[in-house]
Amino acid sequence: MQRVRQGEQRLQVSEIDIHNGRLSDRGKCFIGRNRNERAILGCGRYSMFDVLPQSVIGHHRSDPDGTVQSPRRVRIAIDMDEVMADALGEHLRRYNIRYGASLTAADLQGLHLEDYVPVAHREAAEAMIDASFFAGLAVLPDCQTVVQELAERYEVFIVSAAMDVPCSFDAKYRWLRRHFPFIPPTQIVFCGDKSVVDADYLIDDRARHFAQFKGRPLLFSAPHNAAETRYQRVSSWKDVRAVFADL
Numbered sequence: 001m002q003r004v005r006q007g008e009q010r011l012q013v014s015e016i017d018i019h020n021g022r023l024s025d026r027g028k029c030f031i032g033r034n035r036n037e038r039a040i041l042g043c044g045r046y047s048m049f050d051v052l053p054q055s056v057i058g059h060h061r062s063d064p065d066g067t068v069q070s071p072r073r074v075r076i077a078i079d080m081d082e083v084m085a086d087a088l089g090e091h092l093r094r095y096n097i098r099y100g101a102s103l104t105a106a107d108l109q110g111l112h113l114e115d116y117v118p119v120a121h122r123e124a125a126e127a128m129i130d131a132s133f134f135a136g137l138a139v140l141p142d143c144q145t146v147v148q149e150l151a152e153r154y155e156v157f158i159v160s161a162a163m164d165v166p167c168s169f170d171a172k173y174r175w176l177r178r179h180f181p182f183i184p185p186t187q188i189v190f191c192g193d194k195s196v197v198d199a200d201y202l203i204d205d206r207a208r209h210f211a212q213f214k215g216r217p218l219l220f221s222a223p224h225n226a227a228e229t230r231y232q233r234v235s236s237w238k239d240v241r242a243v244f245a246d247l
């Protein structure tokens with residue numbers, strides 16, 4: 001909350017976190033955030049019920065001019081590589097073929113592949129992630145089913161830092177249309193910095209994307225993030241389903 005203006009006794013609500021009191025674990029209680037309310041408290045015009053996020057309590061409200069606004073559903077942003085798509089599996093496959101190696105994901109605890117391999121191989125390992133890399137990636141187990149379930153209840157956006165590999169746009173888009181045809185193109189976001197994402201949840205394997213994120217982060221387990229302890233972790237899509245089943 002903040003004062004309406006200097007010397008003004010009334011308060012303006014600018015952001016609300018909503019917690020579900022039925023749950024005892026505070027970390028699981030968070031069910032939504034709304035930053036767009038502009039109700040004034042202290043003038044007797046609104047009750048606290050009036051300023052609750054409509055995406056959570058699910059009824060319509062009217063603007064002062066009488067215009068009825070539709071409630072916004074809870075918005076979930078989902079990363080692609082190593083969350084939906086098995087990018088690491090493909091990277092290991094290409095590396096092992098090129099160097100006659102037998103690396104597995106279990107060898108990479110706390111490290112990316114480029115950080116684990118000999119320095120002499122690093123540049124070649126990075127170059128393996130080209131446009132063709134993304135076209136045939138396997139979908140991680142249960143991802144399609146759970147994302148479809150979420151899309152039926154919530155507003156789901158796919159958010160990929162595709163600018164990391166600019167030539168990947170076309171292959172990534174076609175991969176999403178092939179495996180997730182129920183996600184409309186208008187809900188696919190290719191960007192460079194995910195701090196622009198305005199969502200209630202972000203499911204991502206890279207903790208750096210959580211630094212500026214205003215919603216609730218869910219860290220999707222991957223070998224490189226094994227040592228990360230700052231965020232709630234989900235280790236599979238069944239874990240994701242369980243988190244949202246509590247809402």
Ligand SMILES: [Mg+2]
Nearest residue numbers: 079081082205
């Ligand atoms: Mg990722």
